[in-house]
Every structure is written in structure tokens, then in C-alpha cells.
Amino acid sequence: MNGIDPIEFGxxxxxxxxxxxxxxxxxxxxxxxxxxxxxxxxxxxxLTSIGAIVGAVLTEIARHLIFNGK
Known part of the structure; x- marks a missing residue:
């Protein structure tokens, strides 16, 4: 039966x-x-929330300026 080699064990x-x-x-x-x-x-x-807010504001501005509130 083989013993445990201490060097290999280390x-x-x-x-x-x-x-x-x-x-x-x-x-x-x-x-x-x-x-x-x-x-x-x-x-x-x-950033997504800010983008949504800016998009909504720009949409409302465009709606009032370009489409005269329609």
C-alpha cells in the first residue's frame, strides 16, 4: 500500500x-x-424618465405652435 508523499501533499x-x-x-x-x-x-x-418628460414638453410645444392647439 502506497503512503502519502509529504512533498506532493504540500x-x-x-x-x-x-x-x-x-x-x-x-x-x-x-x-x-x-x-x-x-x-x-x-x-x-x-435618463428614460427625463427623455419622456422632454418628449412630452416638445410635443405640446409643437402642437401649440405648429398645429395651433388642435
Whole structure:
């Protein structure tokens, strides 16, 4: 029966530690991306609302000036 090679076991543990560190970094990056996406969603809603208001105002101005209130 083969025993566990301590050198190879140490290498495996080192790789696991490195992978744990990489996963922790990826979690942090994903959280920051999620925060940026949520900010972008709010910006999109604001810009859409402003666009709708400006469009309504321009429509009313054009209706009164061009079509004489019809």
C-alpha cells in the first residue's frame, strides 16, 4: 500500500490555498460589478424618465405652435 508523499501533499495544499485566494478575489470583483450594474440600472431609469418628460414638453410645444392647439 502506497503512503502519502509529504512533498506532493504540500504542493496540493499550496494549490488549494492559492485557489482559495483567487476565489476570494473573484467574489470581491463580482460584488463590485453587481454594485456598478445596480448604479447603471438607476441611471437608465432616470435618463428614460427625463427623455419622456422632454418628449412630452416638445410635443405640446409643437402642437401649440405648429398645429395651433388642435
Amino acid at each position: 504542493r496540493v495544499l499550496a494549490r488549494l490555498d492559492d485557489q482559495d485566494r483567487q476565489i476570494a478575489e473573484m467574489r470581491k470583483d463580482i460584488k463590485s460589478l453587481l454594485a456598478m450594474a445596480n448604479k447603471g440600472k438607476g441611471s437608465l431609469l432616470t
